[in-house]
Amino acid sequence: xxxxxxxxxxxxxxxxxxxxxxxxxxxxxxxxxxxxxxxxxxxxxxxxxxxxxxxxxxxxxxxxxxxxxxxxxxxxxxxxxxxxxxxxxxxxxxxxxxxxxxxxxxxxxxxxxxxxxxxxxxxxxxxxxxxxxxxxxxxxxxxxxxxxxxxxxxxxxxxxxxxxxxxxxxxxxxxxxxxxxxxxxxxxxxxxxxxxxxxxxxxxxxxxxxxxxxxxxxxxxxxxxxxxxxxxxxxxxxxxxxxxxxxxxxxxxxxxxxxxxxxxxxxxxxxxxxxxxxxxxxxxxxxxxxxxxxxxxxxxxxxxxxxxxxxxxxxxxxxxxxxxxxxxxxxxxxxxxxxxxxxxxxxxxxxxxxxxxxxxxxxxxxxxxxxxxxxxxxxxxxxxxxxxxxxxxxxxxxx
Ligand SMILES: *[C@@H]1O[C@H](CO)[C@@H](O)[C@H](O)[C@H]1NC(C)=O
Ligand SMILES: *[C@@H]1O[C@H](CO)[C@@H](O)[C@H](O)[C@H]1NC(C)=O
Numbered sequence: 229x230x231x232x233x234x235x236x237x238x239x240x241x242x243x244x245x246x247x248x249x250x251x252x253x254x255x256x257x258x259x260x261x262x263x264x265x266x267x268x269x270x271x272x273x274x275x276x277x278x279x280x281x282x283x284x285x286x287x288x289x290x291x292x293x294x295x296x297x298x299x300x301x302x303x304x305x306x307x308x309x310x311x312x313x314x315x316x317x318x319x320x321x322x323x324x325x326x327x328x329x330x331x332x333x334x335x336x337x338x339x340x341x342x343x344x345x346x347x348x349x350x351x352x353x354x355x356x357x358x359x360x361x362x363x364x365x366x367x368x369x370x371x372x373x374x375x376x377x378x379x380x381x382x383x384x385x386x387x388x389x390x391x392x393x394x395x396x397x398x399x400x401x402x403x404x405x406x407x408x409x410x411x412x413x414x415x416x417x418x419x420x421x422x423x424x425x426x427x428x429x430x431x432x433x434x435x436x437x438x439x440x441x442x443x444x445x446x447x448x449x450x451x452x453x454x455x456x457x458x459x460x461x462x463x464x465x466x467x468x469x470x471x472x473x474x475x476x477x478x479x480x481x482x483x484x485x486x487x488x489x490x491x492x493x494x495x496x497x498x499x500x501x502x503x504x505x506x507x508x509x510x511x512x513x514x515x516x517x518x519x520x521x522x523x524x525x526x527x528x529x530x531x532x533x534x535x536x537x538x539x540x541x542x543x544x545x546x547x548x549x550x551x552x553x554x555x556x557x558x559x560x561x562x563x564x565x566x567x568x569x570x571x572x573x574x575x576x577x578x579x580x581x582x583x584x585x586x587x588x589x590x591x592x593x594x595x596x597x598x599x600x601x602x603x604x605x606x607x608x609x610x611x612x613x614x615x616x617x618x619x620x621x622x623x624x625x626x627x
Contacts, residue, residue: 256354264350264353264354265350267353268348268349268350268353270296270299271296271348271466271467271468271469272288272347272348273288273290273291273294273295273296273345274294275288275289275290275347276288276289276290276291276338276339276342277289277336277338277339277342279334279335279336279337279338279344280334280335280336281332281333281334281335281482281483282333282334282483282485283333283443283445283447283483285346285347285443285481285482285483286346286347287334287344287345287346287347287479287482288344288345288346288347289338289339289342289343289344289476290342290343290345291341291342292308292341292342292343292473292474293308295343295345295466295472295473296345296466296468296469297469297470297471297472297473297525297528298469298472299469300469300470300527300528302527302528303469303525303527303528306472306525306527307509308472309472309474309506309509309511309523310474311474311520312504312506312513312515312520312523313506313507313508313509314504314506314507314581320397320573322397322572325495325496325565325566326397326399326495326496326497326498326572327495327496327497327498328497328498328499328500328517328518329400329484329488329489329497329498329499329517330488330517331485331487331488332477332478332479332482333482333483333484333485333488334482337476337477338476338477339476340476342476343473343474343475343476343479343522344473344475344476344477344478344479345466345473345479346465346466346479346480346481346482348466348467351442351444352442352464352467353467355441355442356462356464356467356468359442359462359464360455360459360460360461360462361459362411362413362439362545363413363433363453363455363459363462363464364379364459375548376547376548377545377546377547377548378545378546378547378548378552378624378626379543379544379545379596380543380544380546380552380555380595380596380597380601380602380622380624381541381542381543381544381594381595381596381597381602382541382542382555382593382594382595382597382602382603382604382618382619382620383539383540383541383542383543383593383594383595383604383618384539384540384541384571384574384591384592384593384594384604384606384616385537385538385539385591385592385593385594386537386538386539386576386586386590386591387590387591388422388536388537389536389537389576390534390535390536390578390579391418391534391535391536391537391538391576391577391578391579392504392505392507392534392535392577392578392579392581393418393502393503393504393505393512393535393576393577393581393583394416394418394502394503394535394538394540394574394575394576394577395500395501395502395503395504395573395574395575395577395583396416396500396501396540396571396572396573396574396575397498397499397500397501397570397571397572397573398414398435398436398498398499398501398569398570398571398572399490399496399497399498399557399569399570399572400436400448400484400488400489400490400497400498400499401448401489401490401556401557401558401569402448402486402489403438403446403448403553403554403557403558404446405446405553405554405558406438406439406440406446406553406554407440407546407550407553408440408441409441409546409547409550410440410544410545410546410547410550410552410553411437411438411439411441411544411545411553412437412438412439412542412543412544412545412553412554412555413435413436413437413438413439413542413543413544414435414436414437414541414542414543414556414569415433415434415435415436415437415451415453415540415541415543416433416434416435416501416503416538416539416540417431417432417433417537417538417539417540418431418432418433418503418512418535418537418538419431419535419536419537419538419539420529420531420532420533420534420535420536421531421536422536422537423536424531426458427457427458427460428456428457428458428531429455429456429457429458429459429531430454430455430456430529430531430532431453431454431455431459432452432453432454432503432512432524432529432532433452433453433454434450434451434452434453434480434501434503434514434516435450435451435501435540436448436449436450436451436484436499437449437451438553439451443481443483445483447483447484448483448484448489449481449482449483449484450478450480450481450482450483450484450499450516451464451465451480451481452464452465452471452480452514453465454470454471454524454529456528456529456530456531464480465479465480465481466479466480466481469528470524470528471522471523471524471525472511472522472523472524472525473521473522474520474521474522474523475519475520475521475522477519478516478517478519478521479521480521484497490557490566492557492559492566492567493566493567494566496565496566496570498570498572499516499517500515500516500517500518501514501515501516501517502514502515502577502583504577504581505534505577505581506523507581509526510526510533511523511524511525511526512524512526512529512532534579538576540571540574540616541571541604541616541618542555542556542569542602542604542618542619543555544602544622546622546624546626548625548626548627549625549626549627550625551622551623551624551625552597552601552622552623552624552625552626553622554619554620554621554622555569555602555618555619555620555622556568556569556617556618556619556620557569557619558619558620558621558622559619559620559621560603560619560620560621561603561604561605561606561617561618561619562603562605562617564617568617568618568619569617569618569619570615570616570617570618571615571616571618572613572615573585573613573614573615574614574615574616575614585608585609585612585613585614586608586614587608587610588607588608588609588610589608590608591607591608592607593605593606593607593616597620597624598624600624601620601621601622601623601624602618602619602620602622603618603619603620604616604617604618605617605618606618
């Protein structure tokens with residue numbers, strides 16, 4: 229397809245022959261198309277091996293030093309960090325009703341010295357220009373919403389402070405009833421300096437989402453996202469040069485298998501994750517399912533010395549004229565531990581690099597939709613663990 233475009237590009241008919249739909253269904257020009265092809269080629273390195281996910285997506289095993297982030301000009305002198313300098317112990321005992329998501333569903337494994345990266349497709353790059361606004365947290369004053377869409381959330385929000393990380397366990401669910409132009413997400417936002425100029429606003433995010441427009445299916449997927457300019461641009465998964473991957477088994481963009489999802493009233497599947505600033509290198513590490521996945525490198529996040537605000541919970545996006553999609557697992561938080569969506573054992577990590585359960589009054593619960601549609605419950609307790617439940621069936625039509 230790419231080479232066909234090149235061959236024909238000198239012909240009069242080139243626009244017709246290789247037009248592929250761009251943003252808002254406007255066909256790409258030959259120049260735009262060529263630019264995307266170049267970007268694709270620079271992102272998708274020659275794989276040592278190719279793995280196929282049960283969803284049909286291709287994931288490449290790439291030599292660790294050849295991954296996209298190292299092409300970024302600011303990364304010229306970056307020293308690869310193979311593992312975090314801090315200890316990653318996990319001392320929580322889970323009820324036997326809860327099980328970690330274990331099986332990433334690939335047909336093979338990556339060889340030593342390589343990392344697993346979801347192959348970027350042209351559609352990913354086209355959508356990437358539109359995408360940042362979908363990840364925007366409610367608090368950003370920026371990237372003004374298109375008036376034809378709505379953004380609803382039900383989240384917990386920390387007090388402003390100086391945070392070096394966050395950890396929790398998110399239950400994962402199937403959520404097939406998300407429409408083609410809708411998004412339903414479950415995530416944490418770690419926001420840098422909330423008072424900074426908006427075009428320097430830096431946020432790193434992770435969680436799971438259902439995003440049909442992007443993946444062409446309604447599977448529930450693990451994702452990462454970051455912005456350094458208040459959501460004018462952003463970097464999702466490994467579709468850009470913004471994240472250093474070190475894992476050969478887990479990768480942003482992979483889907484959870486059906487038999488590894490929670491069942492209503494039954495077994496609860498979760499993945500634990502931790503975002504933590506490395507005290508020695510300043511890189512922000514992400515671990516998932518107890519695997520060190522990789523990090524947001526210090527060089528690319530100059531305005532993320534500390535996170536001053538943490539938010540986590542559910543967020544959905546919908547066009548005005550269709551009923552809003554379910555959030556979480558589509559049930560209300562009050563239904564309880566085996567029937568609602570949860571962030572379990574939520575903890576902040578302080579400047580001393582210790583995880584702690586924040587005390588009473590140290591976070592608030594906020595939502596911008598009527599309780600008929602979405603809710604969030606679970607104030608930080610004065611003692612014991614902090615579990616936050618959130619979600620709802622949606623169905624709100626903005627008109
Ligand atoms: C896994 O899928 C990829 C892509 O289709 C294929 O090249 C590879 O041979 C498969 N590996 C195994 C062990 O089936
Ligand atoms: C996930 O799938 C694997 C293999 O299919 C299984 O061993 C494990 O128990 C599953 N986990 C859950 C939470 O169902």
